Amino acid sequence: MKINKMYSYGLLIPAGLIYALLFLYPTVMSFFFSFTRWNLTDWEWIGLANFKMFFEESSLLIGFKNTFIFAFLTTGLKVVIGLLFAVILTSQLKTKRFIRSVVFFPTLVSTIAVGIAFTVLMHPSQGLLNQTLGLFGINGPNWLGDPALAIYSLAIVDVWKGVGIATIIFIAGIMSIPKDYYEAHEVDGGNKLNAFWHITVPLSRPAINAVIILALIGGLRTFDLVWAMTGGGPGFSSDLIASIIYKQYQAGFYGLSTAGNVILFLMVALIVFPIFKFLNRKEVDI
Amino acid sequence: MSTQYTEMEKENQQREIAQKEKQQKTKAKKEKRKKNTIQIIFESSIVVIFSLIFLVPFYFIIVNAMKTRQAAAERSISWPSEFNIIENLKAVVAAQDNMILLAFFNSTVITVSSILILLVVCSMAAFALHRRKGKAITVLGTIFVAGLMIPPAVVPTIWVLEQFNLFKTFPGIILVMVAISIPFSILLYTGFIATIPKEIDEAAAIDGCGSFRLFFSIIFPMLKPIHATVIILNAVTIFNDFVHPLYFFPGAQNATVQLTLYNFMSVYSTDWNLLFANVLLITIPPFILFLIFSEKIVSGMTAGSIKG
Structure with a gap:
């Protein structure tokens, strides 16, 4: 107890104050303001009307559905592709440092810049992507202009930008597996595919869990990529909750925008926390 | 006589052994070379694939940033015919x-x-x-x-x-x-x-x-x-x-x-x-x-x- 004196609560005060005032307090207040019609100075209690609107208006509901699709699709792809990249990059390649940098670099470029570049590359007739597909006789789709496809095209770009972090985390996970396991497996006559399923995957589980959680959180909150590429369009077909929050804020519907924030908070809480618990319990079992 | 003969035989045997070893060595070398070429092909194709996926968009940005207004309007990845980067x-x-x-x-x-x-x-x-x-x-x-x-x-x-x-x-x-x-x-x-x-x-x-x-x-x-x-x-x-x-x-x-x-x-x-x-x-x-x-x-x- 005496030693605790050396670590006074006073050390927590500066960070705690800023965090409480500009992060925790707004988060708590969002629950209150989501039940109001509100213009920053005056508010009027309207009960569940904002939430009702969210789930009745098809233009808002689609954002809810898209956020699910986007978050789970990008997470799945980042895990699968990232793991594949990591296996390639931990094999005996002379150029692996170069490739690793190449895969990782998009992470450091601003999302807006990436979004603008890919909007041009994905143009239906003049875009490089469809022109390349055309060389092989494939008639490329209208990536961003087709309402049924836009959200998936956004997901592809998000994976392109974010798979670098997943890869790096997987590489760290795989490198931490002792080499003896693989040697023992080889002595027993196992093949490489078996080694991947029975050694690499189970033993890099902490890394896989970290990537799943990070990608889910990022995916659920995505806004800037949508804004730079489709603005939520065509129509509302590629809107995510985060872009709806912005649109409603811009339109002056502060209560509705805040309700969007609360829904996003609940989605994160109801999706990420249980998955986090589930993944961590499995880790203990092994 | 007999000793000479056995010595000759021994020499022959040794020569044979040496030859066999040599053959084995060249065989191993050939295999190694084959493995090396496979390795090189594998590695270079990986470099090409990764570069295509991750570097082409950046290359696209760079070449178009250097083009004139008309040339950039095409939005292609061709090398600029006229460099306009300073003006841009x-x-x-x-x-x-x-x-x-x-x-x-x-x-x-x-x-x-x-x-x-x-x-x-x-x-x-x-x-x-x-x-x-x-x-x-x-x-x-x-x-x-x-x-x-x-x-x-x-x-x-x-x-x-x-x-x-x-x-x-x-x-x-x-x-x-x-x-x-x-x-x-x-x-x-x-x-x-x-x-x-x-x-x-x-x-x-x-x-x-x-x-x-x-x-x-x-x-x-x-x-x-x-x-x-x-x-x-x-x-x-x-x-x-x-x-x-x-x-x-x-x-x-x-x-x-x-x-x-x-x-x-x-x-x-x-x-x-x-x-x-x-x-x-x-x-x-x-x-x-x-x-x-x-x-x-x-x-x-x-x-x-x-x-x-």
Whole structure:
């Protein structure tokens, strides 16, 4: 107890104050303001009307559905592709440092810049992507202009930008597996595919869990990529909750925008926390 | 006679053995060479595939930033026939009364100030969070870490800023950036502080050091390696941030680097050469950081995630 004196609560005060005032307090207040019609100075209690609107208006509901699709699709792809990249990059390649940098670099470029570049590359007739597909006789789709496809095209770009972090985390996970396991497996006559399923995957589980959680959180909150590429369009077909929050804020519907924030908070809480618990319990079992 | 004969036989045998060995060696060499060519083909195809996927978009941006207006209108990846990069950069800088210079200034002020505050407040907090024992501190730690998951509440944050007259001001946006960067920075610091032996604290306590003196004169300077990681990671995220300045720092005078791109797009929607020159210009600072500190960035990002 005496030693605790050396670590006074006073050390927590500066960070705690800023965090409480500009992060925790707004988060708590969002629950209150989501039940109001509100213009920053005056508010009027309207009960569940904002939430009702969210789930009745098809233009808002689609954002809810898209956020699910986007978050789970990008997470799945980042895990699968990232793991594949990591296996390639931990094999005996002379150029692996170069490739690793190449895969990782998009992470450091601003999302807006990436979004603008890919909007041009994905143009239906003049875009490089469809022109390349055309060389092989494939008639490329209208990536961003087709309402049924836009959200998936956004997901592809998000994976392109974010798979670098997943890869790096997987590489760290795989490198931490002792080499003896693989040697023992080889002595027993196992093949490489078996080694991947029975050694690499189970033993890099902490890394896989970290990537799943990070990608889910990022995916659920995505806004800037949508804004730079489709603005939520065509129509509302590629809107995510985060872009709806912005649109409603811009339109002056502060209560509705805040309700969007609360829904996003609940989605994160109801999706990420249980998955986090589930993944961590499995880790203990092994 | 007989001895001579046996000697000859022996010689023959030896020759045969040597020949066999030689054959085996060349066979092994051939196999090795074959393996090497397979390895080279495999490796170069991997390099080509990865470069196609990840470098072509950057190549596309660079060549188009160097083209004239007409050439860039085609939006192809052909090598520019006429280099116009200097003119393009001049036009980008001149656009909207040198808006990009103002934006670079604003972004730099926000990035540097946020990082300076983060360094001090997060290392302090992480030290207490890691070293103190008890239920209360565990709860506080959980609250800080929860910030990694919770999406910031937008309009209520604006409402809080308004109450202190901080909306659309430098202190306002800086404090918001600090608040949202606190959880990850604290996570990085706690990981590092765990490696500093507690004996140092005990010795300082015996010498009569208080909490703050112990922290600032002994612990803080020992955190240099992790300070560097915190600086670099936050520099990249804050400089590249688009969403928070959009919400909390609106107004023409308050343009930040990422927003210039966005404003620019609506004005020059057809001047692709200028748009890509602008993209190039604002990608240079993170690129330089990456070239110098790539190991630090990579280790910082993985350390934070695997422990968490």
